[in-house]
Amino acid sequence: MDIVMKHNILSLFQLCDSNFPTGAFSHSYGLESYIQENKVHNQETFSEWLQVYLNEQLIYSDGLACHLVYQALEEDNLQKVWKLDRLLTVQNLPRETREGTQRMGERMLNLVESLYDAPIFSTYRNRIGTKQSFGHPAIVFTMIAQYINVSKAETTLFYLYSVVSSLVQNAVRAIPLGQTAGQKIIHQIQGDLATATLKIEQLDEEDFGIVSPGLEMSQMMHERINIRIFMS
């Protein structure tokens, strides 16, 4: 293995690290509504929720966006990137998850701008500043990955991993689950992340933004739950 080449992947590990301060620890994407209804209360029920969230929402939004943004960047088609930024935002109908991801995207962008010297980050930030774009973590993540020459499939896979691992951390705190249970879930879902990545490669733009009603409902209902530790 070429250790000099492979050290690029460490840069992606850095973004997937739950210590990377994007604010993901304060968003549950509707999980908290299920916890309050006592529908998610242990390792088994949380795993069920995580599978549904991954396969019925995340792959059609963030996951498919990673794939399409990477392609657009390879073709130097920035208009397409900005179009996907808008699509990602306007397909997200629940206000809390929409505004939450926007804030995460902006925060991540500011961070990576101090780490990488690529003009695309300041272009994106300027567009957000002038309200031409919204900001989304999946887009920032893909921009970095493509910039440091990580492959398209790995980019999608790593992004899915980063979302899932933050969600597991959040579930460990909120349900609560033991740390070992949390690690078991992260271990068990790795094969599903690979399957999801393959599925994303088979999707096309017509599939963008599909969401299952229950998940979306839980994200809308979160606006009115009484006690909350998450912002979405």
Added chain:
Amino acid sequence: MEDWTGALNLEVEDRKGKTVAKKVYFQGAFKVMRPIYHDDSGHACYYLLNPGGGYLDGDRYQMKLSLLEKAKLTLTTQSATKVYKTPNNFAYQEAEISLQPGSYLEYLPDPLIAYQNAKYKQKNIIRMDKTATFLYADIVTPGWSPDGERFSYQTVQILNEVYVDNELVVYDHIKLNPASQNMNGLGFMEGFSHLGSMLVVGKQTNSSLLDQLYSAIDMNSDEYKLGLSILSVPGLTIRVLANTTQVIEKLFSEIHRVISQEWFNSEPSFLRKY
């Protein structure tokens, strides 16, 4: 020209305070009746008919609707849209809606009933001026099946795209896929069988409207689950899960009433259907 099972082209304009048709064209299995005026406001109401009685394998329907400046229109159907089994190709319906400055459209079709082995896809594309107002509702219900299965249709896919002043502002994409999903599982229909969606886009939307809606609706009912949220532009989206059409219709008409009262100081008309 594409081959449509049914096509409708309707353009309405405001003529001295009364909304009238400027252009009406329909062919095949799509028809509109003469407009009805429920009161003296000039607001027109059109009923859409499907003389074929239901959507079959590979059927394709197209509707083009245009509201010129200040036109006010309610478009509804005469009865539910029934989609029967589609062994080869899904049934498809698309609507292209254009709303010019100051116009107001209520598009309130009756429920969609998807029967055993039905595949259906629907796309609504709305292009509106920022001073226009759009109010839309749909209900997806499973049809009766001989073996009593709750979700016997294969897929129902509904996409709503709304553009305000040429910018995409809503991309609402639902796909129910009982053929491959566990509809009774967590995250899908949450134990319910009917799905209602409502979309309101209009510059008058503000947070006090949202509070009024929350106070008008019982959020702790066992009969349904309701979620509502404001859009990234002035407007809101509502989803309801329930077990009967009546429960959803009752909620939607209450929401419609609050909005009409708040924005136009009027009551919505009762849409009589015989």
